[in-house]
Amino acid sequence: MLVNKGQFTDWLNQLIQVYQVYAPVKEDDYFCFKKINSGDQATLNYTNSKVPPKEVLFPRSEKLFCYRCENDGVQLTEQIDESKKIIVGLRPCDAKSFLLLDGVFNSDKYHDPYYLIRRNNTVLVGLGCNQPAATCFCTSLGGGPFATEGLDLLLVDIGDRYVVEVLTDRGRELLSGMELPAANQEAQEAARIVKEGAALSTQVNLEGLKSKLDVIFYDPIWDLIHEKCLGCAACTYTCPTCHCFDIVDEAEGNEGCRIRNWDACMFPLFTLHGSGHNPRPTGKERFRQRVMHKFKYFVDNFNAIACVGCGRCIINCPVNLDIREVLAEIQGSEVRSDKQ
Amino acid sequence: MKNPYLPLPMRLVKNFVETEDKLIHTFTLEFLNEEDEKSFQYLPGQFAEVSVFGVGEAPFGIASSPTEPGHLKFSVAKVGVVTTTLHQLPEGTILGVRGPLGNNYPIEEFKGKNLVVIGGGFAFTTLRSLITYILHPDHRGDYGELTVIYGARNPGLLLYKDELAEWEKRSDINLVCTIDRPVEGWSGRVGFVPAVTKEVAPSAENAYAVICGPPVMIKFTMPVLEELGFPSERIIMSLENRMKCGIGMCGRCNVGNKYVCKDGPVFTRAQLNQLPNEY
Numbered sequence: 001m002l003v004n005k006g007q008f009t010d011w012l013n014q015l016i017q018v019y020q021v022y023a024p025v026k027e028d029d030y031f032c033f034k035k036i037n038s039g040d041q042a043t044l045n046y047t048n049s050k051v052p053p054k055e056v057l058f059p060r061s062e063k064l065f066c067y068r069c070e071n072d073g074v075q076l077t078e079q080i081d082e083s084k085k086i087i088v089g090l091r092p093c094d095a096k097s098f099l100l101l102d103g104v105f106n107s108d109k110y111h112d113p114y115y116l117i118r119r120n121n122t123v124l125v126g127l128g129c130n131q132p133a134a135t136c137f138c139t140s141l142g143g144g145p146f147a148t149e150g151l152d153l154l155l156v157d158i159g160d161r162y163v164v165e166v167l168t169d170r171g172r173e174l175l176s177g178m179e180l181p182a183a184n185q186e187a188q189e190a191a192r193i194v195k196e197g198a199a200l201s202t203q204v205n206l207e208g209l210k211s212k213l214d215v216i217f218y219d220p221i222w223d224l225i226h227e228k229c230l231g232c233a234a235c236t237y238t239c240p241t242c243h244c245f246d247i248v249d250e251a252e253g254n255e256g257c258r259i260r261n262w263d264a265c266m267f268p269l270f271t272l273h274g275s276g277h278n279p280r281p282t283g284k285e286r287f288r289q290r291v292m293h294k295f296k297y298f299v300d301n302f303n304a305i306a307c308v309g310c311g312r313c314i315i316n317c318p319v320n321l322d323i324r325e326v327l328a329e330i331q332g333s334e335v336r337s338d339k340q
Numbered sequence: 341m342k343n344p345y346l347p348l349p350m351r352l353v354k355n356f357v358e359t360e361d362k363l364i365h366t367f368t369l370e371f372l373n374e375e376d377e378k379s380f381q382y383l384p385g386q387f388a389e390v391s392v393f394g395v396g397e398a399p400f401g402i403a404s405s406p407t408e409p410g411h412l413k414f415s416v417a418k419v420g421v422v423t424t425t426l427h428q429l430p431e432g433t434i435l436g437v438r439g440p441l442g443n444n445y446p447i448e449e450f451k452g453k454n455l456v457v458i459g460g461g462f463a464f465t466t467l468r469s470l471i472t473y474i475l476h477p478d479h480r481g482d483y484g485e486l487t488v489i490y491g492a493r494n495p496g497l498l499l500y501k502d503e504l505a506e507w508e509k510r511s512d513i514n515l516v517c518t519i520d521r522p523v524e525g526w527s528g529r530v531g532f533v534p535a536v537t538k539e540v541a542p543s544a545e546n547a548y549a550v551i552c553g554p555p556v557m558i559k560f561t562m563p564v565l566e567e568l569g570f571p572s573e574r575i576i577m578s579l580e581n582r583m584k585c586g587i588g589m590c591g592r593c594n595v596g597n598k599y600v601c602k603d604g605p606v607f608t609r610a611q612l613n614q615l616p617n618e619y
Contacts, residue, residue: 064345065343065345065346067393069393069394069434070434072372072434073349073372073434074349074393074434074436076346076347076349078343078346080343104589105589107587107588107589107602109587109588109602110344110587110588110589110602111341111342111344112344112587112589113341113342113343114345116341117341217596217616218616243589243591244590244591244592245584245585245589245590245591246584246590247345247396247397247584247585247590248396249393249394249395249396249397251393251394251395254394256393256394258345258391258397260590263584263590263591263592265591265592270582270592271581271582271592271593272582273580273581273582274398274417274419274420274423274582275419277555279581279595279618279619280618285618289594289618292596293591293594296597297594297596297597300596300597301597
């Protein structure tokens with residue numbers, strides 16, 4: 001299918017009548033996914049958002065329920081968001097991150113209704129990456145600038161128009177009533193050239209990484225590798241697959257709400273016991289946890305690496321700690337016996 | 341879709357000062373709704389998240405046994421904001437409870453076996469649940485000899501003193517209480533748990549050891565259990581990591597690829613030997 005960009009804005013305006021539409025919006029000098037009220041607020045001419053669209057389905061802060069305490073009981077009101085949503089213009093790496101988060105929030109035993117209901121009610125309209133950033137390494141994680149995994153529609157920007165790839169019935173349904181022409185040969189050729197030109201500047205070698213991480217927990221490499229890390233958690237807050245959270249009460253008088261907020265394994269209080277004991281007392285253990293969680297524990301539990309190669313942790317790190325270099329150092333290290 | 345974050349309303353019916361230093365209270369909670377009580381099917385070793393509305397929630401091992409229907413008991417040390425508030429609450433306050441959470445002691449595997457239960461300090465809570473369960477007339481016949489070694493710094497810090505006195509009188513439990521230093525009026529043993537375990541020397545033959553206590557106690561009791569011949573598959577431990585969600589999603593209580601809240605808190609020593617020492 002083929003849609004010109006002016007027509008696309010009109011289409012967004014139509015969708016806004018029915019759906020909550022989230023799209024990349026420019027704020028100061030960066031982009032983030034915001035609910036838009038008119039199609040022209042969406043700015044699809046961007047490299048990637050500072051914070052991933054994860055926050056649409058798993059907000060930075062959300063009410064789980066509100067309560068009112070009474071003499072003989074408590075009234076609980078669930079705060080489940082059942083609105084129909086569309087995320088427009090998300091990158092293929094971010095779409096893949098939702099597939100990884102699905103496993104976390106939909107475990108064999110427990111289901112997280114806050115994430116899962118939003119997820120089920122949200123249509124994903126992706127935008128391929130004509131010019132990946134220097135920090136992108138999605139292809140090393142099985143993705144790609146025009147990967148379609150997890151998306152309902154994929155837009156390929158060919159200048160004044162988008163070639164629209166329909167990937168699911170849900171995507172097809174979204175386009176019904178638009179009467180779009182099929183992409184002609186010239187448009188298809190333009191899309192092919194755009195796709196071929198989207199070269200990534202870096203590759204990360206992940207071969208054998210897991211087997212090395214399986215035996216490296218007590219290795220002295222961690223004493224050095226974390227040294228630059230400030231423990232600011234910018235990497236985790238801007239990561240599309242990080243999902244750690246805290247739960248707190250906010251109340252006044254006899255009523256209030258229970259709220260969950262993003263949290264991060266980079267913070268010292270994250271694992272601090274009531275007794276004062278902390279299983280991850282220094283930056284070393286916390287940095288190790290982050291790497292091990294993404295590249296070993298997640299693989300053990302879900303048979304997938306919890307990284308999509310979006311590069312946000314590299315761009316946003318205040319001390320230029322580059323996960324690609326960390327992985328290369330681990331890759332290049334000598335395998336020692338993993339004894340404490 | 342069942343919402344695992346919603347607590348069940350319960351009434352605090354007893355706020356009992358358990359220890360001489362007043363730092364541990366035992367809370368007895370009753371379900372407000374009969375159907376909640378029916379749905380809350382738990383086994384010894386499991387825990388629950390207790391809500392103090394307006395303050396927050398915190399995970400505690402369940403000290404009562406499913407053989408004691410109608411209520412739940414939690415023995416809680418005053419260490420943080422939720423627990424300090426909890427200690428001050430008047431009886432009658434409405435609280436919330438989420439659970440039961442986590443796995444339980446392998447009571448099916450224990451059947452036909454002798455049990456050695458070793459506890460220290462206030463970590464005795466879920467061990468109380470296990471002992472009460474086994475001593476119940478419906479279950480006692482399923483298990484062999486029951487030896488309990490329980491230590492505290494001084495007699496005033498022992499939990500469940502009335503029950504300890506009752507167990508002392510029974511012939512189907514060998515209860516050994518110990519305190520760290522001699523105190524006037526104490527006729528029981530004196531000495532640390534590892535040394536007392538060595539003296540008592542329970543047989544490892546056809547037996548499981550269940551151990552719960554402060555890390556230092558566990559560290560020094562382990563070699564004793566090994567010397568006695570307990571294989572690591574028959575040493576059962578219970579971990580306590582910081583938790584929030586209790587359902588394996590918030591990401592803070594993992595040890596290696598296991599989540600203490602979902603895959604534990606009960607692990608065999610053999611299982612822990614396969615995991616990094618990060619707890």
